[in-house]
Amino acid sequence: MLKNDLLLRTLNGETVERPPIWLMRQAGRILPQYRKVRASLDGFVALVKNPDLAAEVTIQPVDELDVDAAIIFSDILVIPECMGLHYELIEKKGPFFPTTIHTRADIEKLDSGKQAAERLDYVYQALANTSQRLDGRVPLIGFAGAPWTLMCYMIEGQGSKTFSKAKSFLYREPAASELLLDKLTETIIEYLKLKIANGAQVLQVFDSWSGVLDQKLYKKFMIPRLRQIREAITEVPVILFSKGAWFALDEIAALKPNAIGLDWNIEPSYARSIVGDHQVVQGNLDPCKLYGSVADLELSVEEMIKSFGRNHIVNLGHGVYPDTPLDHVKHFVSFVKGYRY
Amino acid sequence: MLKNDLLLRTLNGETVERPPIWLMRQAGRILPQYRKVRASLDGFVALVKNPDLAAEVTIQPVDELDVDAAIIFSDILVIPECMGLHYELIEKKGPFFPTTIHTRADIEKLDSGKQAAERLDYVYQALANTSQRLDGRVPLIGFAGAPWTLMCYMIEGQGSKTFSKAKSFLYREPAASELLLDKLTETIIEYLKLKIANGAQVLQVFDSWSGVLDQKLYKKFMIPRLRQIREAITEVPVILFSKGAWFALDEIAALKPNAIGLDWNIEPSYARSIVGDHQVVQGNLDPCKLYGSVADLELSVEEMIKSFGRNHIVNLGHGVYPDTPLDHVKHFVSFVKGYRY
Numbered sequence: 018m019l020k021n022d023l024l025l026r027t028l029n030g031e032t033v034e035r036p037p038i039w040l041m042r043q044a045g046r047i048l049p050q051y052r053k054v055r056a057s058l059d060g061f062v063a064l065v066k067n068p069d070l071a072a073e074v075t076i077q078p079v080d081e082l083d084v085d086a087a088i089i090f091s092d093i094l095v096i097p098e099c100m101g102l103h104y105e106l107i108e109k110k111g112p113f114f115p116t117t118i119h120t121r122a123d124i125e126k127l128d129s130g131k132q133a134a135e136r137l138d139y140v141y142q143a144l145a146n147t148s149q150r151l152d153g154r155v156p157l158i159g160f161a162g163a164p165w166t167l168m169c170y171m172i173e174g175q176g177s178k179t180f181s182k183a184k185s186f187l188y189r190e191p192a193a194s195e196l197l198l199d200k201l202t203e204t205i206i207e208y209l210k211l212k213i214a215n216g217a218q219v220l221q222v223f224d225s226w227s228g229v230l231d232q233k234l235y236k237k238f239m240i241p242r243l244r245q246i247r248e249a250i251t252e253v254p255v256i257l258f259s260k261g262a263w264f265a266l267d268e269i270a271a272l273k274p275n276a277i278g279l280d281w282n283i284e285p286s287y288a289r290s291i292v293g294d295h296q297v298v299q300g301n302l303d304p305c306k307l308y309g310s311v312a313d314l315e316l317s318v319e320e321m322i323k324s325f326g327r328n329h330i331v332n333l334g335h336g337v338y339p340d341t342p343l344d345h346v347k348h349f350v351s352f353v354k355g356y357r358y
Numbered sequence: 359m360l361k362n363d364l365l366l367r368t369l370n371g372e373t374v375e376r377p378p379i380w381l382m383r384q385a386g387r388i389l390p391q392y393r394k395v396r397a398s399l400d401g402f403v404a405l406v407k408n409p410d411l412a413a414e415v416t417i418q419p420v421d422e423l424d425v426d427a428a429i430i431f432s433d434i435l436v437i438p439e440c441m442g443l444h445y446e447l448i449e450k451k452g453p454f455f456p457t458t459i460h461t462r463a464d465i466e467k468l469d470s471g472k473q474a475a476e477r478l479d480y481v482y483q484a485l486a487n488t489s490q491r492l493d494g495r496v497p498l499i500g501f502a503g504a505p506w507t508l509m510c511y512m513i514e515g516q517g518s519k520t521f522s523k524a525k526s527f528l529y530r531e532p533a534a535s536e537l538l539l540d541k542l543t544e545t546i547i548e549y550l551k552l553k554i555a556n557g558a559q560v561l562q563v564f565d566s567w568s569g570v571l572d573q574k575l576y577k578k579f580m581i582p583r584l585r586q587i588r589e590a591i592t593e594v595p596v597i598l599f600s601k602g603a604w605f606a607l608d609e610i611a612a613l614k615p616n617a618i619g620l621d622w623n624i625e626p627s628y629a630r631s632i633v634g635d636h637q638v639v640q641g642n643l644d645p646c647k648l649y650g651s652v653a654d655l656e657l658s659v660e661e662m663i664k665s666f667g668r669n670h671i672v673n674l675g676h677g678v679y680p681d682t683p684l685d686h687v688k689h690f691v692s693f694v695k696g697y698r699y
Binding site for chain 2: 176178179181184185187188189228231232261263264281282283284287303304305306308309310313335338
């Protein structure tokens with residue numbers, strides 16, 4: 018039994034007293050406790066692969082920030098890893114894949130589906146550990162990267178402002194792209210099912226790089242895969258967050274996710290005009306607003322909550338930046354927790 | 359007298375036989391001729407500061423690609439430079455400012471307006487040289503970065519995916535931000551006036567990083583400065599390109615620029631629904647489409663031209679990427695030049 022089930026009630030469309038709040042990247046460098054754990058290990062990936070410590074850092078923001086949900090500490094790139102594409106995380110630079118996808122043959126060699134997803138035992142153990150240690154204080158969110166975002170890294174090999182290599186692969190090799198996206202989709206579904214089996218009570222799918230695509234590509238290649246994922250997950254609520262995909266918001270809403278994540282480019286009134294008042298939405302405070310004064314922050318948060326109206330989960334439009342003043346983050350959470358509709 | 363005045367007639371709202379075409383970054387690494395000139399010099403900035411060679415590379419795409427306009431080879435960061443903030447261009451990394459803006463006092467120290475703009479003699483000489491050597495074959499476009507995009511680099515000191523430092527400055531120091539934006543606006547206006555005096559026949563203002571802002575910030579801080587610039591330039595047509603600012607497209611259209619640049623996130627039908635059929639628009643092919651097959655490229659270009667209808671300048675939604683197959687770029691240009699409404 019959950020002691021705080023506000024997020025689940027909101028995702029189920031129930032009438033609630035205030036919006037729930039959690040923050041993307043809440044389990045991370047924003048917290049001194051996290052930085053201490055992280056410093057004790059050799060690299061970010063070592064923490065991802067350590068179920069005990071991953072559980073510990075997952076619970077830290079529940080203790081320290083008093084948010085309404087925990088999100089498992091992990092990384093979207095464990096999926097390429099379990100499909101056979103090893104990656105590293107280079108300090109201050111980001112992810113790096115020594116081997117990348119160049120041809121259809123490279124894609125054919127990748128493992129996929131259950132066989133691949135089952136390799137991620139450390140993630141499932143971290144979920145099970147967290148679930149036990151959380152003891153129902155708040156719901157536990159599991160997550161995965163969307164097929165396109167994972168494809169970006171598998172082809173590009175690292176972060177990029179344009180992801181022009183991955184996009185050019187879509188244009189040059191549409192059939193091979195479909196194969197890669199299908200293998201990713203299959204694996205993501207099995208992975209999410211195993212997350213549910215190990216304690217995830219809500220799932221979020223992150224399409225972090227949808228904003229580099231145009232509407233036609235997104236509708237042709239990506240929406241069908243998001244639909245497959247959405248339809249495969251019937252056990253728990255699903256949140257879809259396609260960052261930058263304002264141009265496909267109608268198609269995303271048509272997938273009927275339990276909530277749609279929004280970034281700060283999208284005004285609440287615009288979002289409501291597309292998705293309606295009953296669709297639960299999540300977001301969308303600009304994380305940079307946490308650098309400003311607390312008075313301005315309160316005004317912005319109140320305005321955001323009022324503009325979205327009910328059926329809203331408060332969050333940022335992107336992960337919290339590591340150097341954000343911690344007291345502002347705490348103030349943000351407590352302000353939302355004190356709010357009443 | 360211009361031999362090819364198609365761009366100017368389009369910008370003046372005349373009925374033309376086909377859309378004009380030019381490409382952002384057409385004078386650049388896409389051309390072997392450019393790479394040869396560039397290799398003969400010590401760095402990109404050396405080329406920017408060399409009026410003879412800048413004129414030469416400006417004309418190269420007119421010769422090689424047969425585009426309908428030349429755009430002066432230069433850099434948006436000459437404005438911070440002339441205001442007293444020196445920058446370098448680091449190979450494969452991008453711009454780097456050894457000193458950045460931290461406080462209001464840093465902003466107060468900056469030069470601005472005519473006094474600053476007059477220092478950029480090498481740009482005006484490059485324009486005059488180009489103008490003479492072009493001999494009226496096609497119109498010559500001058501350009502400047504918009505105040506926000508320049509502010510991004512002056513505070514951040516380099517490129518960034520989020521420009522969170524620059525954004526946080528807007529939130530933390532709104533009054534100092536206004537001062538910086540005003541000093542930039544003043545300087546940009548004087549700079550553009552001097553460009554006109556030296557041969558620029560069209561001006562484009564690039565707000566490359568508008569997409570990191572939300573609608574409220576863009577309307578509050580940036581639209582008023584774009585209005586000032588737009589209203590100050592009465593001598594030649596002005597193209598405004600605020601990349602990623604779909605959420606402010608109505609406000610941009612209200613400034614009545616001679617053309618509005620669009621990126622590929624914006625579907626032609628969406629753009630037309632906001633700006634109307636009479637507003638000239640420019641764009642918006644995804645540069646990655648040039649990596650695909652020529653047959654697909656033709657289909658996309660024809661569809662784009664038909665969807666925008668008349669009052670359209672063909673261009674990409676971003677600068678052409680350096681590794682694009684040159685024959686595809688040439689095919690793109692010749693296909694558009696062979697098109698008839």
